[in-house]
Amino acid sequence: MSKQPTRTIKVDTLARVEGEGALYVKLKGDQVQDVKLKIYEPPRFFEAFLRGRHFSEVPDIVARICGICPIAYQMSAVHAIERALGVGIDPSVRLLRRLFYCGEWIESHALHVYLLHAPDFLGYPDAIAMARDHQAIVQQGLRLKKAGNRIVALMGGREIHPVSAAVGGFYKAPSKSALKDLVDELKWALDASLATVRWVSGFDFPDFEQDYEFVSLSHPEEYPFNEGRIESNRGLDIDASEYEENFTEQHVQHSNALHSVLRGRDSYMVGPMARFNLNFDKLPDVAQQAARDCGLQVPCHNPFRSIVVRAIELVFACHEALRVIREYEPPPVPRVQAAARVSTGQAATEAPRGLLYHRYDLDQRGLIASAKIVPPTSQNQKRIEEDLWHFVSQVATRPAEEITWKCEQAVRNYDPCISCATHFLRLHLERD
Amino acid sequence: MALRIIGCGNFDRGDDAAGLLVARRLHALGVETLGVEIIEQSGESFSLMDCWLGFEHVILVDATAPRGTPGQVQVWNTHADRLPEDVFPCSTHAFGVREAVELARVMNRLPQTLLIYGIEGKRFFLGAPPSPEVERAVVSVAERLMMRVSDSLIQTPQRPRRDIFG
Numbered sequence: 018m019s020k021q022p023t024r025t026i027k028v029d030t031l032a033r034v035e036g037e038g039a040l041y042v043k044l045k046g047d048q049v050q051d052v053k054l055k056i057y058e059p060p061r062f063f064e065a066f067l068r069g070r071h072f073s074e075v076p077d078i079v080a081r082i083c084g085i086c087p088i089a090y091q092m093s094a095v096h097a098i099e100r101a102l103g104v105g106i107d108p109s110v111r112l113l114r115r116l117f118y119c120g121e122w123i124e125s126h127a128l129h130v131y132l133l134h135a136p137d138f139l140g141y142p143d144a145i146a147m148a149r150d151h152q153a154i155v156q157q158g159l160r161l162k163k164a165g166n167r168i169v170a171l172m173g174g175r176e177i178h179p180v181s182a183a184v185g186g187f188y189k190a191p192s193k194s195a196l197k198d199l200v201d202e203l204k205w206a207l208d209a210s211l212a213t214v215r216w217v218s219g220f221d222f223p224d225f226e227q228d229y230e231f232v233s234l235s236h237p238e239e240y241p242f243n244e245g246r247i248e249s250n251r252g253l254d255i256d257a258s259e260y261e262e263n264f265t266e267q268h269v270q271h272s273n274a275l276h277s278v279l280r281g282r283d284s285y286m287v288g289p290m291a292r293f294n295l296n297f298d299k300l301p302d303v304a305q306q307a308a309r310d311c312g313l314q315v316p317c318h319n320p321f322r323s324i325v326v327r328a329i330e331l332v333f334a335c336h337e338a339l340r341v342i343r344e345y346e347p348p349p350v351p352r353v354q355a356a357a358r359v360s361t362g363q364a365a366t367e368a369p370r371g372l373l374y375h376r377y378d379l380d381q382r383g384l385i386a387s388a389k390i391v392p393p394t395s396q397n398q399k400r401i402e403e404d405l406w407h408f409v410s411q412v413a414t415r416p417a418e419e420i421t422w423k424c425e426q427a428v429r430n431y432d433p434c435i436s437c438a439t440h441f442l443r444l445h446l447e448r449d
Numbered sequence: 450m451a452l453r454i455i456g457c458g459n460f461d462r463g464d465d466a467a468g469l470l471v472a473r474r475l476h477a478l479g480v481e482t483l484g485v486e487i488i489e490q491s492g493e494s495f496s497l498m499d500c501w502l503g504f505e506h507v508i509l510v511d512a513t514a515p516r517g518t519p520g521q522v523q524v525w526n527t528h529a530d531r532l533p534e535d536v537f538p539c540s541t542h543a544f545g546v547r548e549a550v551e552l553a554r555v556m557n558r559l560p561q562t563l564l565i566y567g568i569e570g571k572r573f574f575l576g577a578p579p580s581p582e583v584e585r586a587v588v589s590v591a592e593r594l595m596m597r598v599s600d601s602l603i604q605t606p607q608r609p610r611r612d613i614f615g
Contacts, residue, residue: 084493132544145548148555156556159495166495177491
């Protein structure tokens with residue numbers, strides 16, 4: 018039997034992803050021997066920090082988990098605690114929460130599409146290099162992101178780690194006129210999002226499809242942000258309170274993030290592609306038409322086309338923000354009071370990167386007895402590794418530099434929130 | 450002359466507070482009475498680019514990576530110098546000062562003058578106080594900036610120049 022050379026591809030620090038991660042791929046000939054997405058960012062123990070804190074403090078504490086998607090953490094937290102305490106919110110507050118989420122999706126998706134992922138498709142090492150040749154495009158991306166930032170700043174008091182979300186509503190509700198000030202820019206953003214769909218759908222996509230189990234919230238009437246059942250394309254249909262009966266987290270030695278799997282099944286995908294595939298009919302006409310016009314198939318099984326799906330979700334978020342602003346009437350009170358009681362509440366909402374699950378156990382004083390938080394990236398982590406197992410074999414005969422680039426691109430399909438890195442990569446290639 | 454001074458950093462991470470401390474010291478010294486605007490900023494790229502929009506002259510103060518000479522101050526004129534990666538290492542959590550400058554450069558969004566004052570840090574761990582070396586440098590930089598403002602010395606240098614002091 019011939020002895021095939023072994024190649025090991027290591028990316029010590031993944032670039033243009035959120036946070037600190039690395040990639041290890043071992044090849045024997047063109048056969049994949051091992052793949053590890055290593056998340057070495059230290060454990061942050063937020064669930065432990067929360068113990069003993071009053072429920073009213075939770076939205077501000079969990080916002081600190083992520084500088085890119087703090088609203089997602091706030092929304093999952095307030096909904097879980099409101100369910101625990103039996104709090105009903107005003108319909109206007111519900112609208113405001115959707116608007117708040119629109120802001121986060123716009124800023125997060127614009128950042129990822131334009132500055133983190135597009136350089137991969139156009140052959141640039143980073144957004145700065147891309148901007149030299151595509152200044153107007155990058156300008157458009159920055160302005161789109163800023164449109165999202167404006168919503169977040171107005172609703173949350175500031176752009177990063179907003180402070181207005183509260184159990185029962187908001188500490189302050191914006192006036193109608195303050196929201197109307199956003200309209201012109203959001204109309205521009207909607208047009209720019211449609212242009213984004215046209216732009217990214219013209220990229221060259223690897224021919225790569227996988228048979229995914231997609232998991233996302235599904236709501237009978239709307240594209241999901243804050244509410245809905247947790248559903249999949251393979252028959253999962255549960256309330257958030259059943260999440261822990263259906264999903265479990267596994268520790269793996271090479272990662273400080275737990276791998277989440279469906280009990281009795283295996284890995285699954287959350288995020289824009291899952292939402293899009295399970296909720297296409299809930300998208301507004303303008304977003305559905307944009308998807309059809311660019312030839313995006315439903316369901317989409319090519320993860321590299323997630324950049325197009327994100328652009329479609331930009332269209333949705335801008336359109337939805339404008340709808341909310343049109344329909345908004347300020348609530349009688351921005352926040353209803355919540356009375357403490359011994360209780361448990363679970364909720365899942367849709368962070369830009371996918372399903373975000375929270376559970377809180379409260380004591381009679383309203384202090385957190387225990388908390389559980391399952392972010393989208395830990396849910397996607399095993400799926401990312403499986404994508405790489407299959408994808409690397411397609412490119413295994415290519416030069417190491419190209420394999421590395423393609424692997425990183427495949428990781429960035431998921432916009433993993435380990436947080437943004439812009440390091441140059443150190444590549445180690447070992448040959449027998 | 451529209452001049453804005455931007456202090457960047459994080460009060461919760463030791464010497465990373467250097468830029469913010471300079472901004473506060475300048476405020477205490479009354480620099481705003483000379484028509485200068487001061488702003489504190491995290492150092493996140495895109496907000497930074499917005500921060501200097503509309504200002505002809507901008508001075509940005511931030512901590513730089515440890516290189517064995519804590520408290521040393523370097524000054525870069527961004528129209529003449531590129532910011533070195535090893536001095537302004539990128540964060541794993543956001544685009545930072547170097548990325549803001551380089552992106553603005555290629556997009557023609559740099560102000561007429563953008564001087565970067567970098568104060569070399571020593572310790573950046575969570576909850577640490579600023580090191581004595583950086584505290585001394587903060588005083589020195591604030592005084593130097595007050596002098597520059599008072600003497601209307603904010604001008605684009607005619608040739609590439611990189612000051613080192615401290």
